[in-house]
Amino acid sequence: MGSRASSLLREEDIEEIKKETGFSHSQITRLYSRFHSLDKGENGALSREDFQRIPELAINPLGDRIINAFFPEGEDQVNFRGFMRTLAHFRPVEDNEKNKDPNSGEPLNSRNNKLLFAFRLYDLDRDDKISRDELLQVLRMMVGVNISDEQLGSIADRTIQEADTNGDMSISFSEFIKVLEKVDVEQKMSIRFLH
Amino acid sequence: MWISVVLALTVLPAMFGLSLGFTDLYIKVLVKTLEWAALRIQRAQKVPAVPCHLPNGIIQKGDSSMEEEIVELRRMHPHPLTGGNFTLCDTFYFCKKGIESIVEDQVTQRFTSEELASWNLLTRTNNNFHYISMRVTIIWGLGVFIRYCILLPLRIILAATGLSWLVIGTTLVGILPNSNVKDRISDLLHITCYRICARGLSAKIHYHNKENHPKKGGICVANHTSPIDIVILANDGCYAMVGQVHGGLMGLIQRSMVRSCPHVWFERSEMKDRHAVAKRLRDHVADKTKQPILIFPEGTCINNTSVMMFKKGSFEIGKTIHPVAIKYDPQFGDAFWNSAKYSMVAYLLRMMTSWAIVCNVWYLPPMSQQDGEDAVNFANRVKSAIAHQGGLVDLSWDGGLKRGKVKESYKEAQQKMYSSMIVGISLKPSDMM
DSSP: OOSSGGGGSOHHHHHHHHHHHOOOHHHHHHHHHHHHHHOTTOSSEEOHHHHHTOHHHHTSTTHHHHHHHHSOTTOOOEEHHHHHHHHHTTSOGGGGGGGOOGGGOSOTTSHHHHHHHHHHHHOTTOSSEEOHHHHHHHHHHHHTTSSOHHHHHHHHHHHHHHHOSSSSSSEEHHHHHHHTTTSOHHHHTOOEEOO | OHHHHHHHHHHHHHHHTOOOSHHHHHHHHHHHHHHHHHHHHHHHOSSOSOOSSOTTOSEEOOOOOHHHHHHHHHHTSSSOOTTSOOOTTHHHHHHHHHHHHHHOOTTGGGGSOOOOSSOOSOGGGOSSOOOOOHHHHHHHHHHHHIIIIIIHHHHHHHHHHHHHHHHHHHHHHHHSOSSHHHHHHHHHHHHHHHHHHHHTTTEEEEEEOGGGOOOTTOEEEEOOSOTHHHHHHHTTSOOEEEEEOOOHHHHHHHHHHHHHSOOEEEOHHHHHOHHHHHHHHHHHHHSTTSOOEEEOTTOSOOOSSEEOOOOGGGGGSOSOEEEEEEEEOTTTOOOOOOTTTOOHHHHHHHHHTSSOEEEEEEEOOOBOOOTTOOHHHHHHHHHHHHHHHHTOEEOOSOGGGGTSOOOHHHHHHHHHHHHHHHHOOOOOGGGOO
């Protein structure tokens, strides 16, 4: 019913999530409400099916990859902490000004971490390299049936050629960062959360 | 003796459409109480007075198109590729859109009850409101007692009276030969029953633009929130109902209703045959002596914050459509029937233990299909008019998504659009989503 949603979230939990992710108190309670409404099985965790029930996500060409990003290696349930940790990547960088804590290490929504999130969408086997195959897979997801294999292949080849500086025919994370260094990652990979 | 007094107090005013003023007084007292409670809650809340569930959402979304966003992404990319425009940062667009939809989407929120900005002293809507003060708790407790021990039994009696009146009355009228008198008595019977039922819900309905009331031989379409919509609309006029044949109590009511005036009840098997359905509806409206048909083109209950896709079936019949917009005030009771969560009986009990049902009904001017306009566009035009009048969000998404999966063709349309940005395929207008 959602009526007891926030009473299941304790203040200590909220404080911990606040420290780890940088979200404000009210943002956390509202996102908890959202988490709870997606959790049809009411077991405190989301499965892949719970995400796929969102029509706008189901029609997103990269929907499956995005859903994957929430689930740690080999798991198929994500709890609220994991949910928030993943969403934290999309907090705007400006919001960090209030929570400047020198001991907290690199925030989840740093430019680097945002780029890492995008990199991992390609790098399915987590070997820290985007191979030609992995690139082709993502391309195929985005274009559907509208482009031939040959054309797609040459696009992939050109992309790797552009980015690959050490000649290993794949794109490492540092090569990825270099290619995108002029792109406004902070703005393009951020969502404006209302307070 | 008591029974006759009760009957007199309920049935007679209902027959003549008079109100004894109880409901109005009750609503006035209720409004004052809820305002007082809202003030106390605001004062007591330590978190600054921003309710946790704002109606304007959790995030602020931009409204630029895929093309605009990706072009902007690429502008910052060092060297545009020749003969095939792809950049590694293209994924950012889909990524951001995907995460936005996970945080907040336009569809899934329509199938659960609307969140209130301020608590209305019902346990069921208590989302974030902890213990405020002794006084509020006492009023809440008093409210529980009044609603469950006084109002509920009263309302159940009223509902039972209304329904038995309908069943007995229509069966008796059915015996009469067809004539004008029979029709008038039948109309009176139906309206009386619905009025009694409305009192059984403490319903306060405000009808606007009565001059646009649906005429005989027309089709009335409205947005759907709950089975109570029928009671709300039928309090102000007689309609021919359309629906599936049920068993049990519903079936009994259906069979008796049809004895006194024509309604359109379909067997489950008939519903699958769209042509048969269309034919029966067409035959009904062709007869100018029959009451206007009442149809809910969304096909399912939505939570009254938006209007979802109208199924084109009713708009293909080719007659004048009389749109009606219904908007409930969520402060007094949540009218939405979440059929996944509550059975019909549980739902009716919830309705009868709410404070009241307060709603506005707007009759819109009749609309007809224009030359060269197909049924889908006509349906969308009517839907927009209803959404605009009722202050509801106009969505193209199918209400069937409550239970079913979204069609692959929407994803394919996005893929096609993106592909055109890579290799410059020319797009036909029909490919646009």
